[in-house]
Amino acid sequence: MADWQTLADKVRHQTRLSHAEALSLAELSSEHDDELLALAGNLRDAGFRNVVTYSRKVFLPLTHLCRDVCHYCTFAKTPKRIDSPYLSVDQVLDSVREAEKMGCKEALLTLGEKPELRYKAAREALADMGFATTLEYVAHVAKRILDETSLLPHINAGCMTAEEIAMLRPVSASMGIMLESASERLAEKGMPHYGSPDKDPAIRLETLRLAGEARVPFTSGILIGIGETRRERIESLLALRDVHEQHGHLQEIIVQNFRAKPDTKMAQAPEPDLQELLWTIAVCRLIFGSNMSIQAPPNLSPGVLEKIVGAGINDWGGVSPLTPDFVNPEAPWPHLDELSRETAVAGKYLQERLTIYPSYVTRFADWLAPELHEHVLSITDAEGFPRVDSWLTGQHTELPAEDLRWLGADVAEARVSPEIKDILARAMAGEALPEGDVVRLFQSRGPDFSAVIRAADSIRQAVCGERVSYVVNRNINYTNICYFKCQFCAFSKGKLSENLRGKPYDLSAEEIARRCSEAWDRGATEVCMQGGIHPEYTGQTYLDILATVRAATPDMHIHAFSPLEVWQGAATLGLEVETFLKQLKQAGLNTLPGTAAEILDDEVRAIICPDKIDTQQWLGVMEAAHNVGLRSTATIMFGHVDRLEHWARHLLRVRSLQARTGGFTEFVPLPFVASEAPVYLKGKARRGPTFRESVLMHAVARLVFNGLISNIQASWVKLGHNGVEACLNAGVNDVGGTLMNETITRAAGATHGQETSPQQMDALIRAMQREPQQRTTLYQAVSEERQQAARQAGALLDVVNTPAKKYERERGRKKVLVKNAGSELIASS
Structure with a gap:
């Protein structure tokens, strides 16, 4: 032998x-x-780690x-x-x-x-x-x-x-x-x-x-x-x-x-x-x-x-x-x-x-x-295993007992896989992890899951202490008309969508100004503004929106325009992205939201947003923004057609850019809300991430970004208050904004409401034996006057979604026609 x-x-x-x-x-x-x-x-x-x-x-x-x-x-x-x-x-x-x-x-x-x-x-x-x-x-x-x-x-x-x-x-x-x-x-x-x-x-x-x-x-x-x-x-x-x-x-x-x-x-x-x-x-x-x-x-x-x-x-x-x-x-x-x-x-x-x-x-x-x-x-998760509970992103459902058991378990070190212990040791030392190690962290189940959560939270405690922050802000989505056909989006107006998400609108300058003024009166320090890519919007439109906000609320922090909007605005004016960003900054823009990232991997983007900017363009806009002195957030929208390796690549690409520029203030995981998303309704996507995957995304992000991004945020709109509480034990130190008006996630089918008041934020955080802290967009202290205004805020007035006007615009070989208010968006090539 x-x-x-x-x-x-x-x-x-x-x-x-x-x-x-x-x-x-x-x-x-x-x-x-x-x-x-x-x-x-x-x-x-x-081949199979600690799983049978x-x-x-x-x-x-x-x-x-x-x-x-x-x-x-x-x-x-x-x-x-x-x-x-x-x-x-x-x-x-x-x-x-x-x-x-x-x-x-x-x-x-x-x-x-x-x-x-x-x-x-x-x-x-x-x-x-x-x-x-x-x-x-x-x-x-x-x-x-x-x-x-x-x-x-x-x-x-x-x-x-x-x-x-x-x-x-x-x-x-x-x-x-x-x-x-x-x-x-x-x-x-x-x-x-x-x-x-x-x-x-x-x-x-x-x-x-x-x-x-x-x-x-x-x-x-x-x-x-x-x-x-x-x-x-x-x-x-x-x-x-x-x-x-x-x-x-x-x-x-x-x-x-x-x-x-x-x-x-x-x-x-x-x-x-x-x-x-x-x-x-x-x-x-x-x-x-x-x-x-x-x-x-x-x-x-x-x-x-x-x-x-x-x-x-x-x-x-x-x-x-x-x-x-x-x-x-x-x-x-x-x-x-x-x-x-x-x-x-x-x-x-x-x-x-x-x-x-x-x-x-x-x-x-x-x-x-x-x-x-x-x-x-x-019925499956990102790794191909079955969903074994009824938890869904954006819905009022109980948190899975099995996941909560491991989330709070004090697992003996001997039960943790040697491979996981080695990866965690290197992550906690601030080392850059290779893709395979990040994938392995996302695969964690049982004792390994507990170990990953524990390690992430120990970094959170060392970096942020017991403070949990939030910002009082208002979301303003100035139009729901968009000529892009992103397969995950249930917000933008498209054919046959009126009954689901209301009529096409395009906010007037007066309504934008009114919402900003009302937000300031209610204690807001930030307006977060994004919208669909309206076929008639140009870079000048975004400059005009900034002028409107700045005139109405001179001291408001303007957190606005996704990299897609920046890219599109620059293109319509025939400008380099960096030149346009300088104009936006001069006009009053303070920071950029890190949306339109979805998954920073073109294999996924080819399915969910094929006509959108690609991975390198998104990263290029963000690098240019950081270079002109505009800081930004970074996000990931996960749980649809993506796999674990795509998540890992996304985190590592954000990490690499942060190591060069230091411009990201926070990382925000956004679990996919499936119920009204076209790609899900067509039977081509999962139902969103599982609860375990959602918690892991926050924890793994904390580990991957250790030493580079200090703030990991949980979205109460996606996770609900009880989901946020769980993530506060998994490396999260921030719970985002009070929002006042949340439209995009609710359009996708979420039911967690449109505002969480400062009092509710404080109660949620104190229930976790943590210290609440109202912050600015750039994680600085907020004046006593702003805090008092926020806590004395009255009820929101009803918003007015200014009906869209008739327009026609040639875009190369594509013509997009939107009729009068109450019609649908009709696209033809």
């Missing part, structure tokens, strides 16, 4: 083992078993009839031993709806192999229902599940043709077939697969190959202890690796241990012992490397789950809180609380997944039929 130390070194360096090297493991002496298991465990950690997953499912035995006669199986039955050849659609849907109430997200459809080829009862039952084959009925049932419930079907349909796979792909998120063994010897007379034509390894491998060609996320694996040798096991695993390397579609490999069952030909056959199972799991990990999900069913090995984790698995498979394991009815599923505890004893965090694994969810366009895209996106 190949030298063991040579093989071990290749594994440590994550180098692929050749066929010959893998096969030599069959001869490995037992004296190396401990080292083998340790290598496998380390390899698993490199499971799928919360309902097990649906659509038919127990099967034309095969495997000698160890009790699932397959003859027509005389069952009440009905098939479950009815109503029976299936009743079970699925009950499972839905229990939080299940996978509907596992299991059946025997093509029973209609053996049993007249199957053919007649199918004919009565209007189907010619079992798989046609499977497709019908799966579609009903998709159409009428929130669960995703996973279909274990046995051997299939290309046409059958194509029929099932639009109604299932994943499929599977156990190879069991590639050994033809096991199909000989006297062996367990004798008399079972569908257990021919060549036929099963052909199904696997066809599934790969069809781009179906697929499950397979081996069954050990049915008479195969160790070498045959490895040959089976290599056969699976070969087909996976051609197509990349195997999302998990199951290592299942044989359990002897009464009333079968193998009832007295010896079961594989624990060491044999552990050895096989470890060898499987070495063959497939760090990134393949490897599963072992927990109900088949009770009492030794810690050892199974140690051997290199990262998944427990499907676990049902409702139905038994119909394939192994003698082995009940572990209770999920118990499974979580046993996983924690093994040093891992139990995380729910969908039937389709996260790495395939994040590439859904490649791996899922279009019919499934909207369904999957609506």
Whole structure:
């Protein structure tokens, strides 16, 4: 055999083992078993960190009839031993709806192999229902599940043709077939697969190959202890690796241990012992490397789950809180609380997944039929795991108890991943983290999540102490007309949007001045002004707005104009951006909001705002602003079509600019509000970030910007007051503005209101045992006169949204026409 130390070194360096090297493991002496298991465990950690997953499912035995006669199986039955050849659609849907109430997200459809080829009862039952084959009925049932419930079907349909796979792909998120063994010897007379034509390894491998060609996320694996040798096991695993390397579609490999069952030909056959199972799991990990999900069913090995984790698995498979394991009815599923505890004893965090694994969810366009895209996106987070609570950005919902538990947990250092401890140490020392480390922080779950939150808050305490600041300000959005077609925006006027967001308006100078004066009288120190990109606005429009505000309120701090508006204004005047910024500053502009950033990665911008300024243009405007002495905020709008690497790149690009200019006063995470956003309504985006992701964005920002940006702000409009309170324990030291009028987020469907008074801000902050501090836009002290005015403010007068006037403007080859008030925006090329 190949030298063991040579093989071990290749594994440590994550180098692929050749066929010959893998096969030599069959001869490995037992004296190396401990080292083998340790290598496998380390390899698993490199790919899956501290997470072990499971799928919360309902097990649906659509038919127990099967034309095969495997000698160890009790699932397959003859027509005389069952009440009905098939479950009815109503029976299936009743079970699925009950499972839905229990939080299940996978509907596992299991059946025997093509029973209609053996049993007249199957053919007649199918004919009565209007189907010619079992798989046609499977497709019908799966579609009903998709159409009428929130669960995703996973279909274990046995051997299939290309046409059958194509029929099932639009109604299932994943499929599977156990190879069991590639050994033809096991199909000989006297062996367990004798008399079972569908257990021919060549036929099963052909199904696997066809599934790969069809781009179906697929499950397979081996069954050990049915008479195969160790070498045959490895040959089976290599056969699976070969087909996976051609197509990349195997999302998990199951290592299942044989359990002897009464009333079968193998009832007295010896079961594989624990060491044999552990050895096989470890060898499987070495063959497939760090990134393949490897599963072992927990109900088949009770009492030794810690050892199974140690051997290199990262998944427990499907676990049902409702139905038994119909394939192994003698082995009940572990209770999920118990499974979580046993996983924690093994040093891992139990995380729910969908039937389709996260790495395939994040590439859904490649791996899922279009019919499934909207369904999957609506129930997943940025990493491809399922949303497991009802929290949504901008809505009045309870904070998730599981996240709050970890948010406040005092986790022992020993439970935190070594990798996370190393990254946190470097971040707290002010080092610039590489992209991979920032992504790793965003992946934190369980004890790692607690550690990240704790580290971020310790920096907050060191930099900001117990003070929590806010500014008394007013938002003024001077027009909701915009010729850009940003797919996340529910504020700007567009075709068919009037009933959702009101009529087109373009504020008059008088109304802008009135709002500024009212804001000053109510104690404001800042007006924050942004709007849609009106086709008739030029750079002079923005200069005129500044003149209006400055005349009405000479001492008001004007925080206005996104980088997009600055870019557009400069372009309309034929000026360089820096020249236009100098004009804006001279006209009274004090600082810029860091909006229009969304995600500073052009892969994302091409989807959500393709006609907007790109990443480098946004950064260029901000650098120019800082160079002329205008400071700004920085934002990120996250939780739509973006992934963790996009978040990391955004933070690092902001950090890099801050290291050069020092011009950012604060960083403001803005969780995506989905409910009225076009990209979500079209089924092309997630429902916003999860609560955990929202908290992490603030904490990771604090860590990434350590030593460069002192202020991390939480948006009460997006998070609600209770969400802000949670973020105050995760590195946040500022709660933004009182706002007076908030329109953009409410237009997107948020319900948290349009103003939080200074008294409410103070109460919120003091409830967290922190010290409230009213501040200016530039984080300076506010005069006593301004504070008194803010606390004595009367009710806001009703705003007047000046109706838009008719206009027509040529923009190159595009003409944009807006009719009189009450009309819609019509764009034509």
